[in-house]
Amino acid sequence: xxxxxxxxxxxxxxxxxxxxxxxxxxxxxxxxxxxxxxxxxxxxxxxxxxxxxxxxxxxxxxxxxxxxxxxxxxxxxxxxxxxxxxxxxxxxxxxxxxxxxxxxxxxxxxxxxxxxxx
Amino acid sequence: xxxxxxxxxxxxxxxxxxxxxxxxxxxxxxxxxxxxxxxxxxxxxxxxxxxxxxxxxxxxxxxxxxxxxxxxxxxxxxxxxxxxxxxxxxxxxxxxxxxxxxxxxxxxxxxxxxxxxxxx
Numbered sequence: 702x703x704x705x706x707x708x709x710x711x712x713x714x715x716x717x718x719x720x721x722x723x724x725x726x727x728x729x730x731x732x733x734x735x736x737x738x739x740x741x742x743x744x745x746x747x748x749x750x751x752x753x754x755x756x757x758x759x760x761x762x763x764x765x766x767x768x769x770x771x772x773x774x775x776x777x778x779x780x781x782x783x784x785x786x787x788x789x790x791x792x793x794x795x796x797x798x799x800x801x802x803x804x805x806x807x808x809x810x811x812x813x814x815x816x817x818x819x
Numbered sequence: 820x821x822x823x824x825x826x827x828x829x830x831x832x833x834x835x836x837x838x839x840x841x842x843x844x845x846x847x848x849x850x851x852x853x854x855x856x857x858x859x860x861x862x863x864x865x866x867x868x869x870x871x872x873x874x875x876x877x878x879x880x881x882x883x884x885x886x887x888x889x890x891x892x893x894x895x896x897x898x899x900x901x902x903x904x905x906x907x908x909x910x911x912x913x914x915x916x917x918x919x920x921x922x923x924x925x926x927x928x929x930x931x932x933x934x935x936x937x938x939x
Contacts, residue, residue, distance in 0.1 A: 733925055739862075744910060744929045792862060798925040808927055810864035 703729045705797050707811035714785055715819055722780045722814045724795030730775035731797035735808065736768075739792045751778050785818045792816075821846045823913050825930035832901045832937055839886075840896045840933045842911030848872075852914040853887065853894045854927070859907040867909070870894065901937045908932045 704727040714720050724734060733752050737745040749765075751757040751772035759765045767789075769781040778797075782789050792815055796808040822845045832838035844853070855867040870878045870887050877885050882902075886895045898905055911930040 735926070742908075742934070744931045745864075747926070750926065794862075794864065796864070796927075807866065807869070808925060812861070812863045 703727075703797070703799065703809040705731075705795065705809045705811040707793075707795055707814050709814060710812060711815045711817075713817045713819065716786050717784055719781055719783045720785055720816060722782075722793055722795075722816075724778045724780070724797070724811050726776045726797045726799070726809070729797075729799045729809075731778070731799055732775065733798040734772055734778040735796045735798070736770060736778075736780050737794040737796070739794060739813075741792075745794060748780075782816065785816070787818045790816055790818045821848075821913050821915060821928040823911050823928050823930035825909075825911050825933050827933045828931070829934045830936070832898075832935070834901055834903060834937055834939050836901055837897060837899045838901055838935065840898075840909055840911075840935065842894045842896070842930055844892050844894065844911070844913050844928075846892070846913065846915065848915045850916045852916065853885075854912040854914065855883070855885070855894075855896045856910045856912060856929075857905075857907045858910065858932075859904075864910075868896065898935075903937050903939065906935060906937045908934050 706725045708723045736748045739745050748763045749757045749759045751770045753772050753775050757770035772778040794813045796810045824843045851872045853870045857865045857867045868878050868880045868883050882899045884897050910932045913928045
């Protein structure tokens with residue numbers, strides 16, 4: 702099956718700093734990538750959708766200046782949490798959708814990144 | 820708007836027994852996909868099973884099968900011969916296949932999840 706990686710898997714940072722999380726599709730080209738946030742024992746909350754070469758579409762209530770998303774290539778999307786604060790601490794998950802597999806419309810998920818802001 | 824409801828926050832089952840997880844959804848779409856995802860303690864999302872709405876036959880993947888009732892908008896997951904490794908959070912998800920203003924093809928709508936514990 703298709704593989705999606707995320708880096709880093711775990712990051713701890715000080716309040717006020719920025720953190721970048723990478724999401725890569727390893728063996729396929731991802732025309733669309735999704736970024737989710739998950740709180741403990743809760744469901745995945747879609748933050749934004751990014752399409753290669755265009756601006757991300759953010760869900761209502763998600764600050765686009767806080768969570769910067771760049772989908773510069775068909776295999777890489779990045780999420781940057783700017784000026785992180787303790788309330789940004791969470792588990793962030795990306796997923797990828799490929800045009801090649803569009804007929805199946807399956808999202809392939811990364812392993813997630815645990816962000817802790819001190 | 821699409822909504823997915825999982826009414827069982829927690830379920831438990833003894834090893835080798837059968838358990839059924841419930842899921843209902845609300846949509847005005849006629850063509851869509853439904854999924855069950857598993858999230859074990861590692862938190863990696865794993866696709867368990869997929870159902871295309873246009874198919875009347877219920878999907879089956881080894882010990883996992885679904886009961887898809889399109890008119891009732893119900894999509895339950897049955898796990899047979901439960902194993903300890905089945906312990907995980909299970910999410911039901913809906914994917915619409917048509918584009919409309921502001922929507923994205925391939926977007927998933929998740930339920931709140933059901934924590935399944937399989938005990939020896």
